[in-house]
Amino acid sequence: MSNTTQLLRFITAGSVDDGKSTLIGRLLHDSKSIFEDQFSAISKTSEKRGMAAVDLSLLTDGLQAEREQGITIDVAYRYFATPKRKFIIGDTPGHEQYTRNMVTAASTANLVVILIDARKGVLTQTRRHSFLASLVGVPHVVLAVNKMDMVDYSQERFDEIVAKYKVFAAQLGLHDVHCIPLSALNGDMVVDRGDKLDWYKGPALLELLEKVEIDHDVNTSDFRFPVQWVCRPQTDEHHDFRGFAGRIEAGEVSVGDEITILPSARTTRVKEISTYDGKLQTAFAPQSVTLTLEDEIDVSRGDMFVSADGTTRCANAAGAGVPSDGPLPQTAGSASNVSGAGTHFPKVRKEFEATLCWLSESPLDKNRKYLVKHTTRTAKALFSRLDYRVDVNTLERHSADKLHMNDIARVAIKTQQPLVFDSYEIDRATGSFIVIDEASNNTVAAGMIA
Amino acid sequence: MKLVEDNLRKHTFTHLDALESESIHIMREVAAECRNPALLFSGGKDSIVMLRLAEKAFRPAKFPFPLVHIDTEHNFPEVIECRDKLAADLGERLIVRSLEDSIKRGSIVIKDESKPRNPFQSVTLLETIAEFGFDACLGGARRDEEKARAKERIFSFRDEFGQWDPKNQRPELWDTYNTRVHAGENIRVFPISNWTEMDIWEYIGREKLHIPNIYFAHEREVIRRNGNVIPMSHLVQPKPGEKVEIATVRFRTVGDMTCTAPVESNARTVEEIIEETATTRITERGATRMDDQTSDASMELRKKEGYF
Numbered sequence: 001m002s003n004t005t006q007l008l009r010f011i012t013a014g015s016v017d018d019g020k021s022t023l024i025g026r027l028l029h030d031s032k033s034i035f036e037d038q039f040s041a042i043s044k045t046s047e048k049r050g051m052a053a054v055d056l057s058l059l060t061d062g063l064q065a066e067r068e069q070g071i072t073i074d075v076a077y078r079y080f081a082t083p084k085r086k087f088i089i090g091d092t093p094g095h096e097q098y099t100r101n102m103v104t105a106a107s108t109a110n111l112v113v114i115l116i117d118a119r120k121g122v123l124t125q126t127r128r129h130s131f132l133a134s135l136v137g138v139p140h141v142v143l144a145v146n147k148m149d150m151v152d153y154s155q156e157r158f159d160e161i162v163a164k165y166k167v168f169a170a171q172l173g174l175h176d177v178h179c180i181p182l183s184a185l186n187g188d189m190v191v192d193r194g195d196k197l198d199w200y201k202g203p204a205l206l207e208l209l210e211k212v213e214i215d216h217d218v219n220t221s222d223f224r225f226p227v228q229w230v231c232r233p234q235t236d237e238h239h240d241f242r243g244f245a246g247r248i249e250a251g252e253v254s255v256g257d258e259i260t261i262l263p264s265a266r267t268t269r270v271k272e273i274s275t276y277d278g279k280l281q282t283a284f285a286p287q288s289v290t291l292t293l294e295d296e297i298d299v300s301r302g303d304m305f306v307s308a309d310g311t312t313r314c315a316n317a318a319g320a321g322v323p324s325d326g327p328l329p330q331t332a333g334s335a336s337n338v339s340g341a342g343t344h345f346p347k348v349r350k351e352f353e354a355t356l357c358w359l360s361e362s363p364l365d366k367n368r369k370y371l372v373k374h375t376t377r378t379a380k381a382l383f384s385r386l387d388y389r390v391d392v393n394t395l396e397r398h399s400a401d402k403l404h405m406n407d408i409a410r411v412a413i414k415t416q417q418p419l420v421f422d423s424y425e426i427d428r429a430t431g432s433f434i435v436i437d438e439a440s441n442n443t444v445a446a447g448m449i450a
Numbered sequence: 451m452k453l454v455e456d457n458l459r460k461h462t463f464t465h466l467d468a469l470e471s472e473s474i475h476i477m478r479e480v481a482a483e484c485r486n487p488a489l490l491f492s493g494g495k496d497s498i499v500m501l502r503l504a505e506k507a508f509r510p511a512k513f514p515f516p517l518v519h520i521d522t523e524h525n526f527p528e529v530i531e532c533r534d535k536l537a538a539d540l541g542e543r544l545i546v547r548s549l550e551d552s553i554k555r556g557s558i559v560i561k562d563e564s565k566p567r568n569p570f571q572s573v574t575l576l577e578t579i580a581e582f583g584f585d586a587c588l589g590g591a592r593r594d595e596e597k598a599r600a601k602e603r604i605f606s607f608r609d610e611f612g613q614w615d616p617k618n619q620r621p622e623l624w625d626t627y628n629t630r631v632h633a634g635e636n637i638r639v640f641p642i643s644n645w646t647e648m649d650i651w652e653y654i655g656r657e658k659l660h661i662p663n664i665y666f667a668h669e670r671e672v673i674r675r676n677g678n679v680i681p682m683s684h685l686v687q688p689k690p691g692e693k694v695e696i697a698t699v700r701f702r703t704v705g706d707m708t709c710t711a712p713v714e715s716n717a718r719t720v721e722e723i724i725e726e727t728a729t730t731r732i733t734e735r736g737a738t739r740m741d742d743q744t745s746d747a748s749m750e751l752r753k754k755e756g757y758f
Contacts (some may be wrong), residue, residue, distance in 0.1 A: 009463035233511040288474035
């Protein structure tokens with residue numbers, strides 16, 4: 001393993017019959033990531049079930065209940081590596097009732113592999129998976145047209161499916177879409193190219209996973225640092241040390257940079273960037289560091305440090321009093337998102353609009369207060385409006401006064417304290433939040449601010 | 451000049467840097483949001499990596515939690531030695547609770563001294579959690595270890611009985627973790643969930659971590675039983691007809707002496723272990739844990755009972 005290996009997180013989406021588990025099994029097997037004891041365990045099981053060949057899909061069946069029912073019931077994570085990259089696969093089930101699992105797994109993914117059965121083409125569920133991928137903002141999409149062996153490896157069939165899919169993907173705003181014909185069962189174009197798909201000139205699946213450019217998946221221009229933990233050793237040696245520990249969610253910061261602390265809008269400079277391994281001159285996303293400041297300013301968990309240049313407008317917006325009861329801005333970014341030289345400024349608000357994916361079995365109750373956890377800040381929240389619900393199959397909008405599990409909806413939220421946020425499109429980390437039910441302590445929804 | 455170095459670093463932000471930053475973020479989240487956390491520390495390689503990550507997360511301050519070890523008293527002496535030395539060197543508080551205490555209390559009944567004690571660890575762990583009122587326990591489990599672990603959340607919620615319900619896990623989105631529990635409940639938090647055995651060894655090499663010497667190849671009295679290499683100890687003696695031999699072995703995992711098998715190896719340095727790990731054809735637990743071989747679902751069942 002070289003010292004510069006990158007980490008790529010991807011998920012697979014497809015229904016039970018699309019051969020998703022077989023594809024993952026094939027990827028692991030052909031990249032020599034399957035160990036002998038694992039292989040012998042699934043060989044035994046395959047034999048017991050009277051199968052002619054070893055069923056590679058058994059590799060990803062984790063829990064006893066699943067093995068009994070022969071389905072995947074939750075998100076499972078798999079790990080493998082090639083000399084070029086390390087991979088984390090989020091294996092998500094394709095059942096209708098498990099939209100929430102796909103949203104969950106997609107939230108940390110760089111890439112999604114959407115599986116299609118070449119015989120069936122683009123189905124309702126393909127649209128659903130693609131819509132969810134676009135909703136959660138997965139940067140790269142691979143359309144894996146599987147079971148090419150069942151359509152005689154027909155280029156015509158592949159082209160037809162791709163043409164249809166591309167129209168749909170464009171509507172959803174999915175930009176980086178790669179389409180690959182393959183047979184997971186026979187191993188064509190997964191790791192090895194095989195000899196049946198010579199007409200296809202693009203990369204095989206693994207080659208693509210190794211090559212896809214992910215450096216720009218993180219926002220590199222707008223410094224965002226949610227304060228996570230205040231480090232005060234209070235020892236003789238570090239008597240005056242007061243550091244603000246956290247992870248840089250976007251952009252970078254250097255010693256001497258002027259920063260604004262939100263929501264208080266006070267400004268200071270970075271004195272030191274300290275880490276266990278020594279002091280840094282510059283740090284960048286996604287590093288976890290500890291910052292000390294030039295001035296003694298009251299800072300606590302939940303505050304956010306942002307770059308001060310150009311944030312004057314933003315700071316004024318916050319300083320002028322965070323609108324607590326005023327109307328929502330008509331368009332996202334109308335007030336403070338006055339873009340300078342391509343940089344964005346966060347908003348500081350107690351009211352905002354978001355797209356919500358409801359994850360809980362108990363429906364949303366508009367009369368109740370919930371907790372919203374956004375970066376490192378948790379605030380009490382009310383759903384002041386349910387604008388509409390999106391049918392994930394047709395993308396049609398319906399009016400809604402209740403939200404049930406797996407519903408995707410447009411809502412307006414009021415929080416007790418101001419949140420410092422960006423739109424999700426600009427920054428996944430500062431544009432996302434979870435909703436917690438205080439009574440059950442369950443995570444009941446995922447939200448994306450826009 | 452310094453700036454050049456930093457820029458260089460930016461271009462070489464590796465998978466280990468990414469994993470490290472994620473783990474630090476998780477530990478700090480626990481420190482900030484949990485009322486009374488603890489870090490489960492056994493002296494094994496994964497928990498030694500956890501200690502380094504805690505140093506990275508919290509220094510120059512002290513750890514905002516004690517270290518806790520649930521001692522089966524079936525541990526290799528080299529591991530216990532390393533546990534005590536590391537805790538002392540770091541100047542952090544180490545709480546040790548032994549299965550013997552539970553046996554004395556009558557909450558554990560041992561029928562056969564030579565049998566593995568892992569199944570009983572959950573009992574003492576739950577008793578220790580109750581004794582100190584811990585609401586979160588940081589553990590060094592990894593998802594690549596085992597099928598049941600592969601499906602577990604990083605923040606894994608346990609009910610009053612310490613039980614894990616795999617079908618009813620809280621959804622975990624982005625890096626926004628829900629740390630809330632009611633009184634009496636607790637969460638197990640696994641900051642190195644996404645690390646693999648290889649990542650652990652690369653990190654041990656990079657950070658020059660001190661680990662128990664039984665991880666490196668050494669000569670040891672063993673017997674061969676059911677295809678496993680079994681280390682001899684005061685707990686494990688040869689059965690009639692079994693021949694004790696000297697083999698050059700190392701341990702890939704260090705657990706209960708009665709059920710942890712070494713692998714034959716000549717790897718005497720971290721670099722050699724990394725090389726061997728890259729080419730091995732057997733999983734870590736498959737090679738070394740006889741208790742996980744008993745049933746396809748052994749780990750799942752133990753976790754449901756409160757095992758970490």
